[in-house]
Amino acid sequence: MPKQDPTGPAFWEQRYRDQVMPWDAGRVPDLARAFIASLAPRSRVLIPGCGTAHDARAFAEAGHDVVAVDFSEAALEAARAVLGKWADCLRLGDFFTVDLGSPFDVVYERAFLCALPRHLWPRYVPRVAQVLRPGGMLAGFFFWNDSERGPPFGLKPGELEALLGATFHRTVDTAVTDSIAVFQGKERWQVWLRN
Numbered sequence: 757m758p759k760q761d762p763t764g765p766a767f768w769e770q771r772y773r774d775q776v777m778p779w780d781a782g783r784v785p786d787l788a789r790a791f792i793a794s795l796a797p798r799s800r801v802l803i804p805g806c807g808t809a810h811d812a813r814a815f816a817e818a819g820h821d822v823v824a825v826d827f828s829e830a831a832l833e834a835a836r837a838v839l840g841k842w843a844d845c846l847r848l849g850d851f852f853t854v855d856l857g858s859p860f861d862v863v864y865e866r867a868f869l870c871a872l873p874r875h876l877w878p879r880y881v882p883r884v885a886q887v888l889r890p891g892g893m894l895a896g897f898f899f900w901n902d903s904e905r906g907p908p909f910g911l912k913p914g915e916l917e918a919l920l921g922a923t924f925h926r927t928v929d930t931a932v933t934d935s936i937a938v939f940q941g942k943e944r945w946q947v948w949l950r951n
């Protein structure tokens with residue numbers, strides 16, 4: 757797998773090893789914290805492409821049943837240090853193929869869809885739908901940008917609705933006020949329920 761191909765782990769592995777992670781907030785965004793606090797106790801939560809797993813830790817600390825997946829071993833090394841006693845929620849594997857067990861109440865999205873080249877987006881939608889229970893939530897931060905280049909690969913206006921609209925309906929769409937530099941002014945917090 758060439759190191760410049762973000763569809764494979766080598767691309768991400770190198771960035772974690774070189775500590776070049778401009779997407780990594782190193783903290784939990786305010787809207788994610790509020791969402792975590794609003795969930796039913798012991799909700800079953802999947803975090804695809806969890807990276808250093810600060811968000812996974814916040815879900816676990818709140819008592820939720822978290823599975824955090826990433827295909828980069830270097831990401832999981834960093835995540836283990838962040839998660840401490842909750843590190844057993846981590847799974848090394850490809851989101852599209854790894855066995856994740858019973859359906860989830862929530863799939864949490866932050867900087868995962870935009871890490872995937874656009875040709876993978878039509879695979880993301882059925883995979884998320886497959887791992888969620890009916891009525892389950894796809895919740896998180898979505899990134900819009902006109903540039904063709906990435907990662908991060910930005911959505912165009914109307915594109916997320918076109919991708920998700922047949923399988924999900926949106927219940928929340930909120931501006932984000934504490935974005936890090938790469939996502940500033942280009943991301944929104946949204947919640948989509950699986951039909």
Ligand SMILES: C[S@@+](CC[C@H](N)C(=O)[O-])C[C@H]1O[C@@H](n2cnc3c(N)ncnc32)[C@H](O)[C@@H]1O
Binds near residue numbers: 806808809849867
């Ligand atoms: C831009 S980073 C975001 C990490 C984290 N969500 C965050 O907000 O900091 C994208 C992550 O997705 C992981 N990733 C990309 N494609 C993946 C796949 N098919 N399966 C599992 N992990 C994947 C990468 O290794 C990387 O850690």
